[in-house]
Amino acid sequence: MGFTAKYMVGRHWTKGAGLRRMGEKIPLPLKKGFGATDRVDAWWKGPSAMAFYLGIMVVYATWRGFMEADFWIFADFGRSAGEQTMAIESNGSHVLSPLFSPLIVPDEHSWMPEALWWLSPAMFILIFPAGFRGTCYYYRKAYYRAFFQNPTACAVGKPWNEYKGETGLLIVQNLHRYFLYAAIAYLPILSFDVYLSMRFEGGNWGVSVGTLVLLLNVVMLAGYTFGCHAFRHLVGGGANHWTGESGPTLRYRMWKMSTWFNERHKEWALYSLLVVMFADFYVYACTDAMFGWTDYMLWGGI
Numbered sequence: 001m002g003f004t005a006k007y008m009v010g011r012h013w014t015k016g017a018g019l020r021r022m023g024e025k026i027p028l029p030l031k032k033g034f035g036a037t038d039r040v041d042a043w044w045k046g047p048s049a050m051a052f053y054l055g056i057m058v059v060y061a062t063w064r065g066f067m068e069a070d071f072w073i074f075a076d077f078g079r080s081a082g083e084q085t086m087a088i089e090s091n092g093s094h095v096l097s098p099l100f101s102p103l104i105v106p107d108e109h110s111w112m113p114e115a116l117w118w119l120s121p122a123m124f125i126l127i128f129p130a131g132f133r134g135t136c137y138y139y140r141k142a143y144y145r146a147f148f149q150n151p152t153a154c155a156v157g158k159p160w161n162e163y164k165g166e167t168g169l170l171i172v173q174n175l176h177r178y179f180l181y182a183a184i185a186y187l188p189i190l191s192f193d194v195y196l197s198m199r200f201e202g203g204n205w206g207v208s209v210g211t212l213v214l215l216l217n218v219v220m221l222a223g224y225t226f227g228c229h230a231f232r233h234l235v236g237g238g239a240n241h242w243t244g245e246s247g248p249t250l251r252y253r254m255w256k257m258s259t260w261f262n263e264r265h266k267e268w269a270l271y272s273l274l275v276v277m278f279a280d281f282y283v284y285a286c287t288d289a290m291f292g293w294t295d296y297m298l299w300g301g302i
């Protein structure tokens with residue numbers, strides 16, 4: 001006999017439980033104890049893979065943020081000098097790692113007080129993308145399971161007895177919609193970086209592999225941002241009707257677009273994170289002689 005037949009919600013007899021009312025707590029037939037379950041599938045594979053993937057991403061981003069070096073490429077600098085590169089820093093042009101964008105150079109010209117110059121700019125910049133991902137509905141599900149065993153998985157016993165929901169410190173998750181606004185603002189900033197990577201000395205234009213990597217990063221982040229649940233609500237949540245005099249409204253079209261991305265939000269979330277880290281690694285590897293990578297020009301340039 002299935003679960004619903006035995007433990008029906010409402011004014012019904014449930015086996016061995018007596019007459020219950022709607023809303024009354026009904027004990028679930030779950031095994032107790034960490035990892036205890038009747039499931040026979042490999043339920044642990046998903047959370048384990050997620051813990052591995054997210055763990056690597058977090059460690060890499062933190063390490064690179066503290067490293068505070070090799071985060072941009074320009075023509076008159078290190079290995080990037082000469083024919084193998086793209087932009088001219090004296091023109092304000094460069095290929096900049098997204099982990100360090102927008103570019104902040106802590107000196108007397110920057111807004112940063114001198115007492116903070118020792119801090120890596122990434123420590124300020126990453127607050128917003130990290131806050132956006134950390135409060136994302138998909139990532140919450142992923143890391144609650146992968147790192148906090150809360151829950152461990154569906155119908156699998158967890159180490160803790162209590163469930164408090166997103167209360168206490170986790171109330172911060174409600175800031176997601178505000179992090180969304182910051183994430184939307186990042187898209188033109190990162191697009192400007194793509195533009196800067198194509199602008200060369202004397203008004204010349206060019207495209208390098210680095211330009212394409214930065215462009216791919218913008219596309220992936222746009223797909224992730226436009227599929228955000230809060231974005232979908234922002235464009236369509238308050239609409240009472242979808243049609244205007246001349247047909248479907250702009251809001252409807254945006255909501256439909258957002259819905260398409262939203263249905264694939266998990267994929268955009270995971271792959272866009274990978275592309276951000278790869279874009280940073282690409283710049284790092286092209287700048288540090290240890291890797292010996294070259295940012296080849298594909299068209300135009302100096």
Ligand code: FES
Pocket residue numbers: 132136137138139176224225227228229230231265
């Ligand atoms: S729900 Fe995932 S980014 Fe908003």
